[in-house]
Amino acid sequence: MSKMRLNPALERLTPFSYCGTGYPVRLDANESCVPLSTEIRGELAAAVENLNLNCYPDDCAVALREAFGRAFSVDPECVVPGNGSDELINMIVGRLIPHQGLVLGIERDFGSYWSNAEIFGRRTMRLPREADMTFSADALIEGAKRYDADLVIFSNPNNPSGSQLSRAEVIRLIESVDCLVVVDEAYMDFSDQSVLDLAGKYENLIVLRTLSKAMGLAGARMGFAVSDPALTFALRSVRDAYNVSAADQAIATVLLNHPEHRARTLAEISRLMRLLKARLNGIAARSKQAMTVYPSVTNFVLVRLEDADAVAAAMHDRGISLRQFDRQLIRISVAPEETLNRVLDLLEETIC
Template sequence: MPYTLNDKLKDLKPYDPISGDYSIRLDANESFLELPIELLEKAQYAMADIAFNRYPDPNATELCESFGAYYGIDPALVTAGNGSDEWLFIIASSFLMRGDKILTVEPDFSMYRFYGFLAEAESVVYQKKEDLTIDVDALIAAVNESGAKVVLFSNPCNPTSLGLRREEVRKLITSVSALVVLDEAYMDFWDQSLLGEVAQYDNLIILRTCSKAFGMAAVRLGFAAANPKLTQTLRAVKSPYNVNSVSQKIGALVMNEPELLQQALGEIILSRKALQASLKELESKYPDQLYVYDSCTNFVLVRMPRAKEVFEGLLERGIAVRFMGDTLRITAGSAEENAQLLKNLESLLSSSTNP
């Protein structure tokens, strides 16, 4: 008899990011800044110290110490992963039993519910308000009434570009018995992190990444921070050698350069502010065609009735942004990339008003 996939696998489709050769990529929320050549040269020399015939440090000790030093957190509370995606998969598959409920918010990062689905958990969705903000009291009620075992959301949010302030997140954590998994992938661009408080809570895991502000999307580094008990559990359920030696070495080198990272962070934030301001100008010029959300991330979300048409028009011009139904998510790029995006976007908007 032929082999048959089980019900949860048979209709799955792979994650489908934009592929193709586009001159301007503003679709994946990566940093537009490459690592400085002097840092790359240091990384090349560091490769000579790696024993390629040996497994990597299972605890990624040097890397976690560098992370701890940069963020001012005890490295004993930090566990490294192969990107934040690995942590999402591990947490869903380990902290959820079949039939348990995982609560996510909508809109948010689409993979959260997917990993819950693979864990055979029941999905509960809290729908954000029309303005894409979260009513924390309503969210708390949804968690408690549903009996969810895990609450998972991003703050600041991808794709809305909006964030919950620190005191609101604290209220959520202390008002539910569920495990709160707080994905702070974009918190480098804001100032409302709970990373420094993570040891105070028995039901909190914070995820961070090197892919957005640090310009290291290629090496796939993510971190989970939690109190000692949860940290011990996370280290027990991850695979023993989950972060390769090359990524560990490069990650530690980069995070040991705080001045460089802060300078890059400042450039990205300035780019996002400039992009947002220019998009707001287009909004005032074409009020029926776009609405620009405020942002505390490295991207801007724009609601457009012709989002798909504009998205395809930009692709034809060699510019990739993220199409999300009736919105476009636009990553802040270099000054030149932003200028090209805005020029072509206005061309597309004006063509519809002046046929």
């Protein structure tokens, strides 16, 4: 009999599998629905074509960090790029906080926080949300103190609720706890409550950003951690060498040098979100089952239904993928207007 020993956490984990790729219509991953311009695509092609793929990428990612610094008005020396925010979360949870340290956050937040905590043997505490799916800085502050947290981590704006803490609330949280605070701002392009400019000014703050949402670069897997010099040095010390490929660096650098793309994308997504919210609220008013449309500042809307299973089944039969969390909660991402209206027509037909 084998005496091989593996991580006992593996008994409680299953491989990540995103099944939405098999659907013709995907409104479940909160990706950008605004295509890149022909001009930008040409620049991307040229940038990749000119790479020396026989050589390792720039391990310091100088051009990429400088482009990010210009785009978001931060010091490039305080930026650590990663293979998506997921790798950065892995580094923070698995390599920065102590063994068996406590990771504290909110229930129904980004699953990568908790899967990484499980893998690395960290303890976890997930605080309950309010009935309206919001959460408060006060709850996180009280929880961090009560449970002696080593790390407080949460998405802001929040996925999947679409709610957010204000900038003032986040600052109060950072200043009130004696532990590391990670603010995952994956959806902050759609809001104006960022604390990114403070990331180099607090010794216990790391802000995560991504190009997967408003910048439309989910396929390139590009995330960024911004923090003060000591934390930046720590992150660079624990990351894997050459963790961002030459192709991803080149693609992301091109896109970051086109602020007009971000502005155009945000304007279009804002328009589509107004359409999505208006139609969902109209459907809720006529629905034959209880339906709650939660407010959202992101590019998706969370909806509570009496029977989300029936809606998910109807969508599945039409080749449409929505994100279902349980028998009552579904999340709908924005999509091109024609597609969005088709999905909403089906939703209305199903529950009205």
